[in-house]
Amino acid sequence: MANKYCITLLPGDGIGPEIMTVAVDVLKVVGKKFDIQFEFQEALLGGAAIDATGEPLPAATLDICRNSDAVLLAAIGGYKWDSLPSHLRPEAGLLRLRAGLGLFANLRPAKILPQLIDASTLKREVVEGVDIMVVRELTGGIYFGKPKGIFETETGEKRGVNTMAYTESEIERIGRVAFETARKRQGKLCSVDKANVLEVSQLWRDRMTKLAAEYPDVELTHMYVDNAAMQLLRAPKQFDTIVTGNLFGDILSDAAAMLTGSIGMLPSASLGASRPGVFEPVHGSAPDIAGLDRANPLAQILSAAMMLRYGLNQSAAADFLEKGVSQVLQSGARTGDIMSPGMQLLGCRAMGEALIKILEE
């Protein structure tokens, strides 16, 4: 009997709908090969939801997501909604979705494909062989800490406030995910913090160090975030698995993405204690190229592969899809963001078609 899964699609804004269409077509082909049946349902998130309902995360969307096996998200945001108050912006919808589904662990792999080494802005010898997994805490830290807001002081001056806070249990649960992840990789975990200045980071470092006793097969090191940013560009191959808080993870995962040539290539998985997880590219909605058929759909497609692997336990199908992406690049197909001399420049749709052709062979 076929495995049947209910997948919620959140195409969002900008290039979101174009890359989602391609990813769904690709998933259907993979499903056929592996006897997996997908039932897709679409819901509103971000700017698209604001335009339709006034809310960046309508209650109906959260319900639909909760009642599905996995959520595939494209991208949200755009200039059009940038001047709205912060709680009504598209980004607020994304944060509420993460919190609402309890998605505390965000896995962001930055692995350079041999075919794309020349697309990186860094030297070949620096990036060749880079394979990093950033484990970012996603529902705590300064993104959610209280107090937060813009308040008026006694003198009538405004003061903006956010709070970086982590409880021991929050640190421990992301720590466990990171140690387990490192264990399945090269067994090296680097915890990134700012313990030389921040108390919240001192607690983070203490808890990670304590946890290490339970994972004797994993080698734990610590690094300050400023140094980590520098080391990622200087000698990225020293990293295997990185674990860090919400804000540091946001910043470092973009930096790690660029090692691989283009942020247009990087997928992510956001996981909680149970299904559904949310699977989305690390890149944003790229409003400047929206609707022009110029977007790179591969991060979305690789996010669908992560959905198969981490969200649905279909690792053979995930392997197959990832191999297909590698092959389509091997064939010389490129979107603009990863273009290099001698390669074939394709639009978003054509890249999807080229991949499907390979998967169907």
Ligand code: IPM
């Ligand atoms: C990301 C994004 C989001 C974040 C924004 C869109 C809220 O940058 O997923 O990295 O800051 O977490």
Ligand code: MG
């Ligand atoms: Mg980010």
